[in-house]
Amino acid sequence: MVIRDKIFSTITDVFKRHGAVTIDTPVFELREVLTGKYGEDSKLIYDLADQGGEICSLRYDLTVPFARWLAMNPSIQSIKRYHIAKVYRRDQPAMTKGRMREFYQCDFDIAGTYDPMLPDAEILRITTEILDSLNMGSYTIKINHRKILDGLFQVCGVPTDKIRSISSAVDKLDKATWEDVRKEMTEEKGLDPEVADKIGEYVLKKGGRELLDELLKDETLTSNESFASGLKDMGLLFDYLEVLRVMPKLSFDLSLARGLDYYTGIIYEVVTEASAPPAGKDAKLRRAPKSDDPDADRSNDDSIGIGSIAAGGRYDELVGMFANSAKGRVPCVGISFGVDRIFSIIKARMTGEIRGNEVEVYVMAFGGKGFTGLLKERMEICRILWDADIKAEFMYKNKPKLSQQFTGAEKNGVPFAVVFGEDELKEGKVKIKEMGLPEGHPEKNGVDVRIDSLVVEIRKRLAQEAGTSGIEGELEMVALEGEKAPE
């Protein structure tokens, strides 16, 4: 829970840094809005009971509701929007014991008519900011363009009515061999083997700007209008991504096709080493067993793609499908982050135990015989810390033992303890004790500070802490090397 929350706040911070606002579209849509948008996966849509009134279903993703919302609000001609929310799908609908799956999607979209490739470039910049903030390690943004792909298929001689199905066969090249894909195209989909071989010459290519330059020299390809137009977009995008320092993360990949029909321009998918799919036929198992545990790996969000952690593209026509007037046809570009998969990767990489909460200071008291518990004094110190926006807790017990209080702090990996007895209080002092210090450390037994400088002293130490730890550090417990509480 703490990890997921941290992922959300990291992502939200980046979105806001780029001027995005959140729009909260309803969890339910008229059934007809969702019908016909998801192809054969429509059977996974969850319907509400007809209790009188409109016939509704639960949202299947966040993109269609956003497009519907834009179409219904034609006064909004441009917006940068993010939305972190759950979407709903029926699990194993073919089986008798159908269950509802709910999982998070985290979408960012830029809607509006702008000069070419500018919002597209910013979305990819945002993607790198998010993945870098999350310490995702090495990752690659695979990128392609629907017009490049369509032009390529036209030049190779794919019949128009086969373009989408051949496209989806090519999309499998990240997890299948060329031989398998060629077989699917020729045997299953009836493509002329010569045409398939021509496709094969191109779609296995990937690279950076040098691939773009190579394609620009190919006159057969560039004479195709769609291809040339896509390539022009891509060149402009690369120029911008150079400025925004995104290019090192990019792989121009001619096999990337993306399943959804509604993309019209650039398309992209982010893969990390950690999320690479198993090779071979296991990769075809698109659905893993599900668990009731909300923290389980529910990374089988088919809309992101196997093995990837984010995906998206430009969809200039989707809003128009819901619009009544030309004004409602707003072009959009967006990305969807697979937060559940990101969560699994971060969790798997964490070495220590995970902190139970974000408390920074545990306030505790001790005393000898006749110890009263100093309950109100502990409350008073907490109040001072809370007033200073420091996250603090005390034990809900009238007369707790010091060892119990240390255990309470350790349980949640709280980094600092404020400890006092009657004597300290009489002098207007308390002790700040950093948890988990090794034996022999000069501050192992704590440092005395005056109560009126407690806030300053705690803040100083918290700032030092924050300076030295990344997202895992913040989330992990401090190592407790034989911490023993004085009794």
Place this chain on the structure above:
Amino acid sequence: MVIRDKIFSTITDVFKRHGAVTIDTPVFELREVLTGKYGEDSKLIYDLADQGGEICSLRYDLTVPFARWLAMNPSIQSIKRYHIAKVYRRDQPAMTKGRMREFYQCDFDIAGTYDPMLPDAEILRITTEILDSLNMGSYTIKINHRKILDGLFQVCGVPTDKIRSISSAVDKLDKATWEDVRKEMTEEKGLDPEVADKIGEYVLKKGGRELLDELLKDETLTSNESFASGLKDMGLLFDYLEVLRVMPKLSFDLSLARGLDYYTGIIYEVVTEASAPPAGKDAKLRRAPKSDDPDADRSNDDSIGIGSIAAGGRYDELVGMFANSAKGRVPCVGISFGVDRIFSIIKARMTGEIRGNEVEVYVMAFGGKGFTGLLKERMEICRILWDADIKAEFMYKNKPKLSQQFTGAEKNGVPFAVVFGEDELKEGKVKIKEMGLPEGHPEKNGVDVRIDSLVVEIRKRLAQEAGTSGIEGELEMVALEGEKAPE
């Protein structure tokens, strides 16, 4: 959207300051879990269609799902949890055109077996921190105790089977006169008029600690076990709230009863002047017309109570209703904030226009004849700001006019502009311009800064800004006094 988001982040910050974590319970529950928990309002529960599998409904509130979750996870014997999420109710279910209502609830609960009144005191402290952070102005926390109320009714001679219905009549004293309530008790509910008059002697009382002291002296009352036990709790709570500086906000109100059956200890409700209900019979209209606008006042969340902005209490038995073993019977205390009502109050109080986003700097360029647009340079300056976690935007246009760029900044109330032309760039400089400065202000035309100190200079100005504005200030646009962009 921006206001609601700000309210959520303010509330969440306070919850975390007290060591809370968020738990995300599912949006759907088995229908049987919800059945029989909401009395006659059960008809407002929204059901999912039976598409095979388990029969589910959408959650009606956040408390019952939390209690169900606790009961199913007996290893969790204590937790401080918050949850901000939507709940679902059928709107006007009696009419043919039934609609779904969805609105936010924002709950905080402390579960666990502790020494008496400690979590209860912290919840009320959290309540004041939240309302103070939100600048809610003057508010009152009305407080009472179920055992005090039950004891009172027993002493006055209310038959046991009438206690709940008499209790709910008394609860109406915040919006009805004593005469009306007495009439309901005697005529509608068949209570002996003498008993009603005895009740009247007590339930009109409200006050602070002096009321507690007065009641302690009343031997008829204190000889009742339930009453004495409630009064003892209340005294302890007052002691703690004194330390936590919550007492000035409190009103011990013997008429407060709260509708829900599951409360077993202290109960509370927060009212502000702004949320006071209209007097007289209009107050009985519990449902206002609904709008499709997600920002509309959907403050008719009956579970919070009319005219109040937060409410809650101790519920020690609810978890046990779902538990299979004694271990699963965890006592809880919690509060629910009516975020939609808080939203309406904050919005109504704002005087200026509301900012469209949180962007801090709008990066713009200008030039004379042959102006190239300096697009990549604007992107580069934005990149520098983004790297420094400063919220920045530029116009998605190759060659925008300066006036267009100023309009873009003004539209969203962005506080600072960074402006440059070819000449500034050659000298390694840009201009920082604070938006909305009056004519004649020495910095009206901006201040030149070196690009390598831009981040420092912007941070300095943002820190000054933040120091001078509360939540409304942050959300409102800067006043633009005849701002004219140089062309």
